Amino acid sequence: MLLDPPTYLGSLQSNIRQRPIPWDGAVRAGTLTEEQLARIRAVDKVKRDVRKQAIEADLNGYRILFVGAEGQKSVLESAHKRQDVVQYILVLLSDLLADIPALAKAIIQTGDPYRHFLPLLAHSSNPENPIPLLTSTVLVGLMAGSRDESPATVDKALPVVFSYLSSLTKNSDAGLQDIGVQEYSSLLYGRAPRRQFWKQRSDTVTPLIEILRAAAGVGNNDASASLWSGMTGTARSGFEGSLGGGVGLQLLYRVLLVMWQLSFEAADIGDDLNDEYDIVLLYTQLLRLSPKEKTTRLLVSTLLNLLVHNQNTLLPTAVLARLPGLLQNLQTRQFADPDLREDMDRLRELLDEYTKTKTTFDEYVGELNSGHLRWSPPHRNAAFWAENARRILDHDNGALVRRLADIMKKPWDSDKAVLAIACNDVGCLVGEVPEKRGQLERLGLKTRIMELMGEADENVRWESLRALGGWLQYSFESK
Structure with missing residues (x-):
């Protein structure tokens, strides 16, 4: 080109x-x-x-x-x-x-x-x-x-x-x-x-990601939290005049072109690219804001390369990022580029096929693996925990609760809701499978919950108190 x-x-x-x-x-x-x-x-x-x-x-x-x-x-x-x-x-x-x-x-x-x-x-x-x-x-x-x-x-x-x-x-x-x-x-x-x-x-890649984050209106400090917050906030309909962060259209296009070329190695690097840079979430946000058809084409094509080659790991993240709904909205636009239309059709088909077979448990696993929690439906659903708590604890030799522990170790200064949600989840696990408390304690979750009772954020304090209350209840009952 x-x-x-x-x-x-x-x-x-x-x-x-x-x-x-x-x-x-x-x-x-x-x-x-x-x-x-x-x-x-x-x-x-x-x-x-x-x-x-x-x-x-x-x-x-x-x-x-x-x-x-x-x-x-x-x-x-x-x-x-x-x-x-x-x-x-x-x-x-x-x-x-x-x-x-x-x-x-x-x-x-x-x-x-x-x-x-x-x-x-x-x-x-x-x-x-x-x-x-x-x-x-x-x-x-x-x-x-x-x-x-x-x-x-x-x-x-x-x-x-x-x-x-x-x-x-x-x-x-x-x-x-x-x-x-x-x-x-x-x-x-x-x-x-x-x-x-x-x-x-x-x-090479990190400075380009920083340019893309600036275009998306996301700072590089706690970029993941800012992006996830944007998923629940009111998104702009598109860039007007200059791009976010002072990124010009020409520079944005060229950066997207480089990342598209790199995405041809998605089979080998796609998971790491997403783990290190939240690429699926970032690209979904950029697609929502894309000012021109040529930038939309590169965004869609790159997402397609990533998702085709990393379906087990990245499709759940794409669903959490609300990519299916965004593609549905974009379908109403009359794109002139036949390659863009074809890629969008393939991407929609891929996501539709995945969502047809996706369970609530899959949604929860995808959210945990994304490394960022939000108040999605499973967290407050008593039936979900009754059905899946033991499965979460046992899945892949405890990999999911280890992931939850890793999330809780971070301070989440820009998004304290993550800590509140994690406390809620620990409390639900204890409530449904109290005999597994030792497994959670060995991961440091009880200690972390006690620390979070001193958090300045009111919601974090409340959820940590609720979680610890359930813990203490079963501790007393077992005596």
């Missing part, structure tokens, strides 16, 4: 192309050789077809020009003291790689194709310094143009490039973020780059 280059980068490259370079003087000064200059002139400021013909007729010569060979310096080595020449060569090479894929493949066949470029990424710590920025564009063009997945690319060069691009996506300047995100997109051309991208997720 071709996108227009980011405005800042396009403007920088255009300015450099227009700079006059005293080439003859550079030759006389020994900055570059006559042979190097001849090859540069043959492809500089000429028509695209002339440029293409010249390079394809002399691929080895141009490979040596840019990356050198034994006993022959590359033009970047020769001109390393002339920053104006280095910048010009980087822009020229980027243009050539975009126009002539054969050049990228020829350069990649060099023994160490990246040795002259990777050091330039560390040329300056200033994110606006043109040389690292232009170098990253060359490296992206080189990797994407050749679609190389060799160890030299994936294990050696790609981690360095991803780290540099992450510094752009973490920058507060939207123009630099835009460059980093679009270059990410160009690099996710195959499984090996996508897996490396995920491996470096604290640098």
